[in-house]
Amino acid sequence: xSDYTYNKSPKDRKLCQMIRRTITLQKKEIxxxxxxxxxxxxxxxxxxxxxxKPAKDHNDFTLTEFIHFLELTGDYASLEYIASQFDMVxxxxxxxxxxxxxxxxxxxxxxxxxxxxxxxxxxxISDDVITQEERESILKEIEEAQxxxxxxxxxxxxxxxxxxx
Numbered sequence: 001x002s003d004y005t006y007n008k009s010p011k012d013r014k015l016c017q018m019i020r021r022t023i024t025l026q027k028k029e030i031x032x033x034x035x036x037x038x039x040x041x042x043x044x045x046x047x048x049x050x051x052x053k054p055a056k057d058h059n060d061f062t063l064t065e066f067i068h069f070l071e072l073t074g075d076y077a078s079l080e081y082i083a084s085q086f087d088m089v090x091x092x093x094x095x096x097x098x099x100x101x102x103x104x105x106x107x108x109x110x111x112x113x114x115x116x117x118x119x120x121x122x123x124x125i126s127d128d129v130i131t132q133e134e135r136e137s138i139l140k141e142i143e144e145a146q147x148x149x150x151x152x153x154x155x156x157x158x159x160x161x162x163x164x165x
Contacts, residue, residue: 012085013054018078019061019069020052026073040072041065084143091150098155106152113145 023037032040038048042065050059061069070079076090083090120141124134 011054011056011060015078015081016052016054018081022069022073022075022078026075030073032072037069037072041068089143089146089150091147091154098158100159102155103152103159106148106155110145110148110152113141113148117141117145 023034027033030037034048035045038045041048043051047059050056051061051065066078070076076092080090117138120134120137124130124138130138
């Protein structure tokens with residue numbers, strides 16, 4: 001007998017809201033209404049609506065539907081949110097037209113973001129207490145710095161691979 005225990009987490013309210021908001025905000029860009037998005041994902045308006053209600057645990061968005069949603073909208077904020085839940089940073093791969101001179105801009109951006117982390121942490125610890133608000137601010141700045149550094153790393157790796165070819 002297996003030690004496996006069924007442990008289904010409830011729907012993530014924030015993720016459901018992000019997906020719904022993306023559909024609403026992207027109407028003009030993708031030219032589709034909510035019902036059209038549902039049809040494009042292979043379901044009815046009511047089914048999509050149900051899948052995006054956090055209280056309805058029995059009807060989840062499948063991985064295939066989520067991937068199709070990302071392809072359809074081109075908005076990856078919800079995927080970035082999922083990555084952050086696992087303490088990871090989502091960074092898009094750079095295009096082939098990237099140049100060595102692009103490193104200059106990215107290293108400046110990474111330096112600015114790292115300086116923001118330094119500033120926010122120093123301010124937060126000045127009174128030897130880190131409040132919930134300060135904690136959130138520090139984590140936000142760290143995430144922004146991680147993303148900037150990851151983009152810089154990706155570009156350097158891309159350019160190094162390009163030169164080897």
